[in-house]
Amino acid sequence: MKKYFAEFIGxxxxxxxxxxxxxxxxxxxxxxxxxxxxxxxxxxxxxxxxYCIGNISGCHVNPAVSLGVxxxxxxxxxxxxxxxxxxxxxxxxxxxxLSAIFSLGNVTDQTxxxxxxxxxxxxxxxxxxxxxxxxxxxxxVLTVLGVTSKKANHGSFGGLIIGLTLTFVHILGxxxxxxxxxxxxxxxxxxxxxxxxxxxPISLLWLFIVAPLAGxxxxxxxxxxxxxxxxx
Numbered sequence: 001m002k003k004y005f006a007e008f009i010g011x012x013x014x015x016x017x018x019x020x021x022x023x024x025x026x027x028x029x030x031x032x033x034x035x036x037x038x039x040x041x042x043x044x045x046x047x048x049x050x051y052c053i054g055n056i057s058g059c060h061v062n063p064a065v066s067l068g069v070x071x072x073x074x075x076x077x078x079x080x081x082x083x084x085x086x087x088x089x090x091x092x093x094x095x096x097x098l099s100a101i102f103s104l105g106n107v108t109d110q111t112x113x114x115x116x117x118x119x120x121x122x123x124x125x126x127x128x129x130x131x132x133x134x135x136x137x138x139x140x141v142l143t144v145l146g147v148t149s150k151k152a153n154h155g156s157f158g159g160l161i162i163g164l165t166l167t168f169v170h171i172l173g174x175x176x177x178x179x180x181x182x183x184x185x186x187x188x189x190x191x192x193x194x195x196x197x198x199x200x201p202i203s204l205l206w207l208f209i210v211a212p213l214a215g216x217x218x219x220x221x222x223x224x225x226x227x228x229x230x231x232x
Contacts, residue, residue: 003057004082008090010049010061015094015188018042019115022178023098026110029121029175034110038174043167050159058148059159062182063087064216068141071220074148084184091188099192111178114189116201117208121176129177129204130211136169137181137215138222145223180208181215 021041025034050059060066063084070080095114102109122128143165147158166181173179180186186208190201 003079004086006053006057006059007061007083007086008093010053010057010059011087011090011184012094012097013049014042014045014061014182015091015115015185016097017045018185019095019111019189020098020101022111022115023102023109024107027174027178035174036171039167039170039179042170042179043163043165045163046166047159047163050162054159057083061087061090061184062212063184064137064182064212065141065144067213068145068216068220068223071217072145072224087184088187091184092191093188095188095192099196113193113198113201114196115178116189116193117178117180117186118201118204119177119207121174121178126207130207132173132176133180133208133211134215134218136173136179137212138219140165140169140181141216141219142223145219146227149223149227151227177208181212183209183212186212 018038018041022034022038025037027035027038029035046059046061049061053059058069060069060083066075066080066083066087069075070077075083098114101107119125119129122132144162146152147161152158169181170179173181186205190205190208193199193201
């Protein structure tokens with residue numbers, strides 16, 4: 001149960017600091033500062049949690065990462081289900097915490113919807129949005145699998161590499177879809193937006209669940225093909 005609780009805490013932190021920063025500073029790609037701050041907030045959250053809970057649960061904090069790890073044979077189906085539940089509950093908890101902070105403090109949510117994901121940057125194109133999320137998740141999960149492989153020799157820099165890669169994919173993705181690459185990260189804010197009277201993000205939630213999971217699965221298959229089972 002300790003590793004599940006670690007995943008719960010890690011995902012709650014990711015959503016609180018990543019989505020919270022987006023809500024506070026906005027993510028307008030033409031403004032620049034808020035856009036980059038949000039990308040850094042998500043990436044640095046992973047860096048912090050990797051060195052905090054990495055030795056307990058592996059710091060997946062993302063169902064797409066857990067799926068990649070499962071398909072690589074590095075975790076059991078039972079643990080995958082446990083991680084999935086913990087991650088989604090953690091994301092909901094992080095979103096609820098943001099709702100309380102912004103409501104009690106009367107702070108304006110610059111995103112208008114708790115940092116939810118959408119398709120405004122791709123002009124509403126479901127196909128383009130799906131492709132963006134699948135590709136970004138593929139790159140991220142492929143990096144995670146490589147950094148955490150048996151033959152990886154990154155010493156204590158693994159968490160930093162993974163966090164910087166998450167920042168990297170956010171820099172492209174924020175202006176297109178808001179960057180999910182993480183179904184749990186999308187579920188929590190979408191549910192909180194719906195609870196607070198904005199059901200629109202729920203209608204697209206399927207895309208931000210399916211596309212990252214597809215990207216994670218493809219990354220696992222690709223890594224297996226490139227590195228072979230002995231390196232997984």
